[in-house]
Amino acid sequence: MSVALAATALPDGLRWDAGRNRLKVLSPALADVVLRDPHIITGVDRSRAGMATAMPEENATPSITQFFELWYTVSDNYAPFNTELRKVFTIRSADSYVDMFERMAAERAAALPADGDLARDYFSPFFMDSTFAMIGVPEADWPNLTKVAKLVIHLFKQQLLGVTDYGAREQAAFAAVMRYLKDLTDRLLAEADSPFVDAARRLSAMDRSTWPIAALIGQLLMAGIEPMIVGGAIASRMVWSDPELPGLLRAGEVDAGEVAEECMRQSPPFGNVFRFVAEPCSCLGVPLEPGTIVAIDTEAVNLAESGPTAPVRGCPVRPTAVLTFGRGGHYCLGANTAxxxxxxxxxxxxxxxxxxxxxxxxxxxxxxxxxxxxxALPYS
Structure with a gap:
């Protein structure tokens, strides 16, 4: 497979990465093809035997691998799950949280010590707490859910590095976290009031188990909070690289949202969007065999048609042209709130x-x- 592609003259926008044994996609047009072609999948085949019923029993906890598989597979109800959730994170719904986000951020910023690390002291607690509040988690649960989020984030990063073998201590900690997350999920479904929880109640009626909802909350914590911390750090580094920009933002002469969008376009939190060839195809202009790893280079695609602006004063392209939050059916559900x-x-x-x-x-x-x-994101 690698030998064949390495020896093939590839079309513009494709490059074979021999060191990592994968096909790199560098152009927006080919990225669209990869994200739409049914022969190229996310890596979890939803048609695999037993996948649709791979749910833990109500009194059991999922393995680490099983928990992450639940992110991609919600029994036979994957499509209605996505449809229902997209209603919760529309632009209109996201706008309804802006006042809360602004208030919580101002309180966190005002309480910062004279010096420290912004990622640890500001971005992490703000993004954690504002996400918890948005999905309707009672404030008393925020400290425990923070611990859940940190463990899930750590284990997901391990998964990205190919680590799948865990020690007894790590597995025991994960089981305890999962029991808490399941208990919290059941309490939210019974008592809480928010657009997210309302949708979760409708979703829970589609399946015999509430584990998919628990996994969904876990995914929201990981896929939302950690990239926002990275995005906030990237934006801060770029903003304070321009001596005039903090003052312009303070005066409202440039828009913070536009600046953050451009910072994350130039340096997206996720380096690549990964897909895997499931069936033989030639959708990219070359024969692709099953098992081929396809990596869409997020930064290259973002900057292919409009290079970086310097200094960073706003995004020159429409958000739909940016791959930072995905695209099409693979668009991040929480992009608007993030x-x-x-x-x-x-x-x-x-x-x-x-x-x-x-x-x-x-x-x-x-x-x-x-x-x-x-x-490190030191400040003074």
């Missing part, structure tokens, strides 16, 4: 802490994993 959360966090920093200073050279964002990771 954009508003990152913008609120950035706006609160420049407004509540006008004397804030960030040394862009001291910011450390690790790119060894597909999901970038903030190692």
């Amino acid at each position: 954009r508003r959360q990152v913008a609120a966090a950035l706006r609160a920093l420049v407004t509540a802490r006008p004397g804030l200073r960030i040394d862009p050279a001291a910011v450390r964002i690790d790119t060894h994993n597909n999901l970038k990771e903030v190692r």
Whole structure:
């Protein structure tokens, strides 16, 4: 497979990455093909025997691998699940949370110590708490759910690195977290009131188990919070690289949402969107065999038709042209709220802490994993 592609003259926008044994997609047109072609899948085959019934018993907990498989497979109701959830995260619904996001971000920014690390002291707690509040989790559960989110984030990063063998201690911790998450899910379905929980109640009627809802909450915590932390760090580094920009944002002369959008277009939290060839096809202009890994280079696709703006003063393209949050059927469900959360966090920093200073050279964002990771974001 790799030998054949390595020896083939590839069309423009394709490159064979011999070091990682995968096909790289660099153009928007070919990225669209990959995201739409039915022969290229997310990596979990929903038609696989037993997948639709791979649910833990009500009094049992899923294995780590099984939990992550639940993210992609919601028994036979995957399509109605997606349809129902998209109603919860529309632009109109996201706009209804803006005042709450702004208030929570301002409170966090005002309470910051004189110096520290923004990722740890500001972005992580703000994105955690604002997401918990948005989905309707009682405030008393926020500390415990923070622990759940951190463990799920850690294990998901391990999955991205190919780690699937876990020790007894890690498995026991995961089982305890899963029992708590399932209990919280059942309590939310019985008592809580939010658009997300209302949709979750309708979704829970489609399946005999509420584990898919618990897995959905876990996915929302991972796929939403950690990329927002990275996005906030990327935006901060770029904003404070321009001596004039914090003041322009504070005065409202440039829009925080537009600036954050452009920062994440130039340097997206996810390096690649991965897909896997499930059946032989030639949709990209070359024969592709089953098992071929296809990696859409998010940054390359984002910048293919309009290069980076310098200094960063706003996004020059429409959000639909940006792959940072996915595209089409693979578009991030929480993109609308995530954009508003990152913008609120950035706006609160420049407004509540006008004397804030960030040394862009001291910011450390690790790119060894597909999901970038903030190692250091010092401020004073």
